[in-house]
Amino acid sequence: MKIRALILTILFLTGYNLKAQNSPAPIKLVQFVLTPNHNDWNYKLNENAVIKIQVLKHFVPLSNIEVSYQYGNELMPPDKEGSVSLKNGQASINIGNLKAPGFRQLKVKVTVDGYTYRDQVKVGYNPFDIEPTLKLPNDFVSFWEKAIEANKAIPMEPVVTYKPELSTPTVDVFLVRLQNFKKNKHLYGYLSKPKDDKKHPVLFHPPGAGVKKIDPVYAFAEEGFISFTTEIHGITPEISKTDYKDISRAIGNYWKIDLNDKDAYYYKSVYVGCTRAIDFLTSLPEFDGKNVVVTGGSQGGALTIITAGLDKRVTALASFYPALSDNSGYLKNRAGGWPHMFSYPEYSSKENIETMRYYDVVNFAKQITAPGFYSTGYNDNTCSPTSVLSAFNSVHAPKEIVITPISGHWRFGETNDTAINWLKETSGL
Incomplete structure (x- = not known):
């Protein structure tokens, strides 16, 4: 019996070690x-x-x-x-x-x-x-001006907590809570600041899609920006990943919540929350008083364009494969953007289509006045290049784009480096 137990133990440990050593292959056979x-x-x-x-x-x-x-x-x-x-x-x-x-x-x-x-x-x-398939509502600008003014009436009440365990020798990290959209409704994020007591450009970094934990981002601060990386669902990032998964399952596909009502749609608080993030960043004593940058990819790329379209304080943006672009493409027998809502007949009601005229990225792209850097790949099925180019072509401000046709819903390090260098140069770093 002792010998059998020993053999089983050896087999178990050997299997465990083999499993631990079997890292996923970086390429296909x-x-x-x-x-x-x-x-x-x-x-x-x-x-x-x-x-x-x-x-x-x-x-x-x-x-x-x-x-x-x-x-x-x-x-x-x-x-x-x-x-x-x-x-x-x-x-x-x-x-x-x-x-x-x-x-x-x-x-x-x-x-x-x-x-x-x-x-x-x-x-x-x-x-x-490529031109967008949906039209700009006559009251688009006034709709969002009214929404932002209503949000300004809600006190920001920032709670900024230093996180020494997340900080590094060169970057201080803070957990931030801001009141947004309604009283007792909050927006959370991590603020990362260079440890040098100097004035810096500020950078807003909105998140990609999903309900998941965010982590501090150090790279922007190491390049000379004061950066603010946020979530959009009003959930503190200090809860466990398991709790986050439970909340994610409960929320589900949030892009369809109240889609039939432009005044109640889920993304309304998210969009005005982006301008709230700019309010916070520009209130910091270390802000250089001039340079306000926004950058993100996918849903974050969409919120980058939306922020720049809503807030003229933005001086530069870098948007990668923006989601929520030309959603109505499917209604014209061509590809639309994530979340591909109108590829599903059950979501293609007149009310839903009307709501998205106020939330589609292409209509915010038309409002941008700041110079922008954009990037996409042709092999992206999540944020189709048809939809991304619809948004890019709608921008009338100074712009440039890097297209790497081979890439899908991701970007090469070289493209990322080009974007960071462009943002630094634009911001005087």
Whole structure:
């Protein structure tokens, strides 16, 4: 019995160690290489796009295998489905063209040694001519001016708590609570300040989508900004991750809460909360009195544009693949943005569509006066490039964009570095 127990213990410990040592692979064993016949992945209207397909195992092309494919307009039902054999390790597929600005999408699938692998590629047609599908309401500006004025009547009552356990030798971190939208309703965030007692530009960093814990961000302070990273649901980040998960399940898809009423919609408190964050940052004694920056990605990219459109104190912004852009694209048979609400018939009521005219990013983009840096990738299915370009093309202020066609709903470190350097230069750092 002692020997059996010893063997079981050894097996358990060995299995545990093997599991601990089995880190997730950073790449796939089998990979697609999908190469458009235009190096920039951009095409003129009515021009056919041809995609070369290779499948690599151990970085070596595989031959005589069948690849299933489908292609059509971005995020729309496919025009054609079929399969092709990779002779001599490659094949080419003509995925057609577009007669209006937009994107075409090719999806591929292959089975090797019993495992199935998938990939995609999207190409653009006159992407800088894409226009939004929804119109600006006549009372858009006055609607939001009224909402912001109402929020100003709610005292901010900031509670700022120093967090020595989260601070570093170069950055002080504080937990911040601000009253927002209604009395006893709060907005939480982490403030990060350089430890030098100097004046600095301030930077607002709104969050991506979801109900999840936020953490302090040190990178912006290390680059010379006083930064404020927030959540949007009125939940302190000091509760446990388990409690956060429970709250997340209870809230669910918050983007649909009161969607049929523009005055009660869930995002109303979020949008005015962004201007409240600017109120707080510009009240700090270390603020340089001039430079107010906003940056974020996905939902944070959307809130970046929204903040800059609502608040003229913003002097520069950097928005990555903004969500909530041209949501009504699906009603015009083309891709819309996250959360893709109007791709679902049950959410496409007249009242919901009317509400989103007041909350869609493209209408805030039209209000921006500050210079902006923008970025997206063509292979993003979460925030489709059609929707992102709709927003970018709606901006009339000075702007520049970095497009890395290969990227999906993420960005390369090089792009992030370019954005930070642009924000620093714009802010005099």
